[in-house]
Amino acid sequence: MEIHITHGQIAKLKKKLCRKRVLIYGTGKFFHRIYKDFNLAELNIIGVVDRKYESNRFTQGDFGYKIVHLNEIRKQNADCILICLENPYRAETQLKPYLNKNKIIALNKKSPLSSAIYNLSLQMQKIKNRKNFVLIKQDGTKIYNPKIKNLKVNLRGENPRVEIYEPFEAKIQCEISCADNSLVRIHPYNTYQRARILAGCGNTIEIGACTTIGEACFYLSRTKHTKVKIGQDCMLSSGIIIRTSDGHKISDKDGNMINPPQDVIISDHVWVGARSMILKGTEIPSNCIVGACALVNKKFKEENCIIAGVPAKIVKRNINWDRNLPPGDN
Numbered sequence: 001m002e003i004h005i006t007h008g009q010i011a012k013l014k015k016k017l018c019r020k021r022v023l024i025y026g027t028g029k030f031f032h033r034i035y036k037d038f039n040l041a042e043l044n045i046i047g048v049v050d051r052k053y054e055s056n057r058f059t060q061g062d063f064g065y066k067i068v069h070l071n072e073i074r075k076q077n078a079d080c081i082l083i084c085l086e087n088p089y090r091a092e093t094q095l096k097p098y099l100n101k102n103k104i105i106a107l108n109k110k111s112p113l114s115s116a117i118y119n120l121s122l123q124m125q126k127i128k129n130r131k132n133f134v135l136i137k138q139d140g141t142k143i144y145n146p147k148i149k150n151l152k153v154n155l156r157g158e159n160p161r162v163e164i165y166e167p168f169e170a171k172i173q174c175e176i177s178c179a180d181n182s183l184v185r186i187h188p189y190n191t192y193q194r195a196r197i198l199a200g201c202g203n204t205i206e207i208g209a210c211t212t213i214g215e216a217c218f219y220l221s222r223t224k225h226t227k228v229k230i231g232q233d234c235m236l237s238s239g240i241i242i243r244t245s246d247g248h249k250i251s252d253k254d255g256n257m258i259n260p261p262q263d264v265i266i267s268d269h270v271w272v273g274a275r276s277m278i279l280k281g282t283e284i285p286s287n288c289i290v291g292a293c294a295l296v297n298k299k300f301k302e303e304n305c306i307i308a309g310v311p312a313k314i315v316k317r318n319i320n321w322d323r324n325l326p327p328g329d330n
């Protein structure tokens, strides 16, 4: 079997694993090869075996790691379980009854060594990031890696962070994906339906208290550190797109970029109408309304205005708005 892994990758992996307790389910030939070839003896590994416990010759010799039976998994307090079997799906079913809640399982798809190591490293990253998704209760208590109904959180790479303050409600499926060093902070009393936040490396998005989202997609730059700031008591309608970058580079004839990513700032108590597109560099002051289907791409400075059209301009001044339905409306 070919191994497409560099020594640098292995060194990095070992560094990640060195303080973790890793359970290996499937300490057969396949794992033994990984163990030997990559000299995993330095790591804190515990092998797990099931019915082959007595007969498997790979579990009987002294390989430098402890072997336990399936039903002893819980006692091991492992940070991670790596499944090292040809058929990981079967293994997962077998393992399930023995696992603690939220225990992490790495699957090596059809067993090439490189993918096993890669998966292990991904899992270790997940373990590292486990405390980076936090729900802050009203009394200040923090719950790490919480389960929130209708909210899927994906943390990738180094140090992404999601902070959500209660009360928070996701009424219909929402998703937050964070890459390296990005931060998503949602203040209390937010209610969302179909909100999707994609924060690229080093980007920040902060959404003020009492803000509601009907349906919105936030695309933060993948290449540059940008931020989206939404104030308090904002009302984002449905079909809204907010972007801090165009996603692709436009350059002048000398190759200089002419469309760099920029922050988007929406101040307090702004109503963003349905199907609006808010582009890089936009600023919307407090108490404004963005009309339906507007394309906003400028910094507006005047509060209490209606901003509408393509591209958006001020169409009315000295207005304000509130969430209550007009009388007779439903």
Ligand SMILES: CC(C)(COP(=O)(O)OP(=O)(O)OC[C@H]1O[C@@H](n2cnc3c(N)ncnc32)[C@H](O)[C@@H]1OP(=O)(O)O)[C@@H](O)C(=O)NCCC(=O)NCCS
Pocket (backbone or CB within 6 Å): 236, 237, 238, 272, 273, 274, 275, 289, 290, 291, 292, 293, 294, 306, 308, 309, 310, 315, 316
């Ligand atoms: C922005 C909005 C609230 C303004 O309503 P209004 O105060 O009654 O404004 P008016 O209809 O008097 O319009 C004022 C001017 O702005 C223009 N305008 C209003 N909304 C516009 C829009 N979405 N796009 C382009 N121009 C618009 C009007 O044509 C009018 O122009 P004119 O003076 O040249 O005739 C309303 O037009 C709108 O877009 N509503 C949709 C809100 C929404 O998305 N709700 C979903 C539930 S959260």
